[in-house]
Amino acid sequence: MKPNKKKFKETKVGKFLKEKFPDILDAAGSLTGIDALNVVSDLIEGKDMNPTDKVEYMRLRQEYEVEILRLETQNVISAREREVGVSTATGRPDYAQWCVGLVGLIIAVGVLYKGIFGVIEDREVYFHVLGIVEGAILLSIFNYYFGSSKGSNDKDIRSFLNK
Numbered sequence: 001m002k003p004n005k006k007k008f009k010e011t012k013v014g015k016f017l018k019e020k021f022p023d024i025l026d027a028a029g030s031l032t033g034i035d036a037l038n039v040v041s042d043l044i045e046g047k048d049m050n051p052t053d054k055v056e057y058m059r060l061r062q063e064y065e066v067e068i069l070r071l072e073t074q075n076v077i078s079a080r081e082r083e084v085g086v087s088t089a090t091g092r093p094d095y096a097q098w099c100v101g102l103v104g105l106i107i108a109v110g111v112l113y114k115g116i117f118g119v120i121e122d123r124e125v126y127f128h129v130l131g132i133v134e135g136a137i138l139l140s141i142f143n144y145y146f147g148s149s150k151g152s153n154d155k156d157i158r159s160f161l162n163k
Helices: 012-020 022-029 033-044 051-090 095-117 123-146 151-153 159-163
Strands: none
Touching: 012 022, 012 033, 012 051, 022 033, 033 051, 095 123
Protein backbone atom coordinates (compact mmCIF):
# COMPACT_ATOMS: atom_id res chain seq x y z
CA MET A 1 0.00 0.00 0.00
CA LYS A 2 1.43 3.36 -0.99
CA PRO A 3 1.02 6.35 1.29
CA ASN A 4 -1.36 9.00 0.08
CA LYS A 5 0.57 11.70 -1.77
CA LYS A 6 -2.19 14.29 -1.67
CA LYS A 7 -0.79 17.77 -2.18
CA PHE A 8 -0.79 19.91 0.92
CA LYS A 9 -3.11 22.50 -0.63
CA GLU A 10 -5.74 19.77 -1.08
CA THR A 11 -5.82 18.88 2.64
CA LYS A 12 -8.04 20.44 5.31
CA VAL A 13 -5.08 22.41 6.65
CA GLY A 14 -4.26 23.62 3.16
CA LYS A 15 -7.82 24.74 2.51
CA PHE A 16 -7.86 26.56 5.86
CA LEU A 17 -4.62 28.36 4.98
CA LYS A 18 -5.88 29.19 1.49
CA GLU A 19 -8.69 31.12 3.11
CA LYS A 20 -6.62 32.80 5.86
CA PHE A 21 -3.07 33.09 4.42
CA PRO A 22 -3.00 32.42 0.66
CA ASP A 23 0.62 33.63 0.36
CA ILE A 24 1.79 30.91 2.78
CA LEU A 25 -0.09 28.25 0.88
CA ASP A 26 1.70 29.24 -2.33
CA ALA A 27 5.04 28.44 -0.67
CA ALA A 28 4.03 24.94 0.47
CA GLY A 29 1.09 24.03 -1.76
CA SER A 30 2.96 21.58 -4.00
CA LEU A 31 4.78 19.80 -1.15
CA THR A 32 3.44 16.69 0.56
CA GLY A 33 3.55 15.21 4.04
CA ILE A 34 5.35 16.60 7.05
CA ASP A 35 7.69 18.67 4.82
CA ALA A 36 4.78 20.92 3.85
CA LEU A 37 3.67 21.23 7.46
CA ASN A 38 7.16 22.25 8.57
CA VAL A 39 7.42 24.91 5.84
CA VAL A 40 4.00 26.29 6.72
CA SER A 41 4.78 26.33 10.45
CA ASP A 42 7.98 28.28 9.82
CA LEU A 43 6.14 30.81 7.65
CA ILE A 44 3.16 31.18 9.96
CA GLU A 45 5.37 32.06 12.96
CA GLY A 46 5.63 35.70 11.93
CA LYS A 47 1.97 36.14 11.01
CA ASP A 48 -0.57 37.81 13.24
CA MET A 49 -3.32 35.32 13.86
CA ASN A 50 -6.40 35.71 16.02
CA PRO A 51 -6.75 33.13 18.82
CA THR A 52 -9.70 31.33 17.20
CA ASP A 53 -7.82 30.85 13.94
CA LYS A 54 -4.73 29.71 15.83
CA VAL A 55 -6.72 27.05 17.70
CA GLU A 56 -8.35 25.90 14.46
CA TYR A 57 -4.96 25.73 12.72
CA MET A 58 -3.47 23.69 15.58
CA ARG A 59 -6.45 21.29 15.51
CA LEU A 60 -6.17 20.79 11.75
CA ARG A 61 -2.40 20.42 12.02
CA GLN A 62 -2.76 17.66 14.62
CA GLU A 63 -5.33 15.85 12.47
CA TYR A 64 -2.94 16.05 9.52
CA GLU A 65 0.01 14.74 11.55
CA VAL A 66 -2.08 11.80 12.81
CA GLU A 67 -3.14 11.00 9.25
CA ILE A 68 0.49 11.03 8.04
CA LEU A 69 1.52 8.75 10.92
CA ARG A 70 -1.38 6.42 10.18
CA LEU A 71 -0.33 6.14 6.54
CA GLU A 72 3.31 5.53 7.47
CA THR A 73 2.28 2.83 9.95
CA GLN A 74 0.14 1.13 7.31
CA ASN A 75 3.14 1.18 4.99
CA VAL A 76 5.34 -0.52 7.62
CA ILE A 77 2.69 -3.15 8.30
CA SER A 78 2.41 -3.79 4.57
CA ALA A 79 6.19 -4.29 4.30
CA ARG A 80 6.23 -6.71 7.24
CA GLU A 81 3.31 -8.66 5.78
CA ARG A 82 5.19 -8.86 2.47
CA GLU A 83 8.22 -10.38 4.18
CA VAL A 84 6.07 -12.95 5.95
CA GLY A 85 4.24 -13.67 2.69
CA VAL A 86 7.50 -14.35 0.82
CA SER A 87 8.66 -16.81 3.47
CA THR A 88 5.26 -18.50 3.64
CA ALA A 89 4.91 -18.76 -0.15
CA THR A 90 8.37 -20.20 -0.74
CA GLY A 91 8.41 -22.38 2.35
CA ARG A 92 12.03 -21.51 3.09
CA PRO A 93 13.91 -18.68 4.79
CA ASP A 94 14.47 -15.40 2.98
CA TYR A 95 18.14 -15.72 2.04
CA ALA A 96 18.26 -12.14 0.76
CA GLN A 97 17.47 -11.02 4.30
CA TRP A 98 20.46 -12.89 5.68
CA CYS A 99 22.76 -11.72 2.86
CA VAL A 100 21.83 -8.07 3.38
CA GLY A 101 22.27 -8.49 7.12
CA LEU A 102 25.66 -10.14 6.70
CA VAL A 103 26.94 -7.50 4.27
CA GLY A 104 25.71 -4.75 6.61
CA LEU A 105 27.42 -6.41 9.56
CA ILE A 106 30.70 -6.77 7.66
CA ILE A 107 30.65 -3.10 6.64
CA ALA A 108 29.82 -1.97 10.18
CA VAL A 109 32.55 -4.13 11.72
CA GLY A 110 35.04 -2.91 9.11
CA VAL A 111 34.33 0.75 9.84
CA LEU A 112 34.52 0.17 13.60
CA TYR A 113 37.75 -1.84 13.24
CA LYS A 114 39.30 0.96 11.19
CA GLY A 115 38.31 3.46 13.87
CA ILE A 116 39.72 1.40 16.74
CA PHE A 117 42.85 -0.13 15.25
CA GLY A 118 43.55 1.84 12.08
CA VAL A 119 45.00 5.23 11.34
CA ILE A 120 42.33 7.83 10.69
CA GLU A 121 43.62 10.56 8.41
CA ASP A 122 40.50 12.73 8.47
CA ARG A 123 38.50 12.34 11.66
CA GLU A 124 35.59 14.43 10.39
CA VAL A 125 35.10 12.22 7.33
CA TYR A 126 35.45 9.09 9.48
CA PHE A 127 32.75 10.28 11.88
CA HIS A 128 30.42 11.06 8.97
CA VAL A 129 30.97 7.55 7.59
CA LEU A 130 30.41 6.10 11.07
CA GLY A 131 27.13 8.03 11.33
CA ILE A 132 26.00 6.73 7.96
CA VAL A 133 26.88 3.17 8.97
CA GLU A 134 24.98 3.55 12.24
CA GLY A 135 21.90 5.13 10.67
CA ALA A 136 21.64 3.37 7.34
CA ILE A 137 23.01 -0.03 8.17
CA LEU A 138 22.78 -0.79 11.83
CA LEU A 139 19.47 0.91 12.48
CA SER A 140 17.58 0.72 9.20
CA ILE A 141 18.55 -2.65 7.78
CA PHE A 142 18.74 -4.56 11.04
CA ASN A 143 15.56 -3.03 12.41
CA TYR A 144 13.69 -3.83 9.20
CA TYR A 145 14.85 -7.41 8.89
CA PHE A 146 15.63 -8.43 12.43
CA GLY A 147 13.55 -6.04 14.55
CA SER A 148 11.31 -7.57 17.13
CA SER A 149 7.71 -7.99 16.18
CA LYS A 150 6.79 -9.27 19.64
CA GLY A 151 5.10 -5.95 20.34
CA SER A 152 2.85 -6.56 17.33
CA ASN A 153 1.58 -9.74 18.91
CA ASP A 154 0.85 -8.02 22.22
CA LYS A 155 -1.04 -5.07 20.84
CA ASP A 156 -3.19 -4.70 17.80
CA ILE A 157 -1.99 -1.69 15.79
CA ARG A 158 -4.85 -2.22 13.33
CA SER A 159 -7.33 -0.95 15.91
CA PHE A 160 -5.44 2.37 15.90
CA LEU A 161 -5.38 2.49 12.11
CA ASN A 162 -9.10 1.86 11.77
CA LYS A 163 -10.03 4.86 13.93
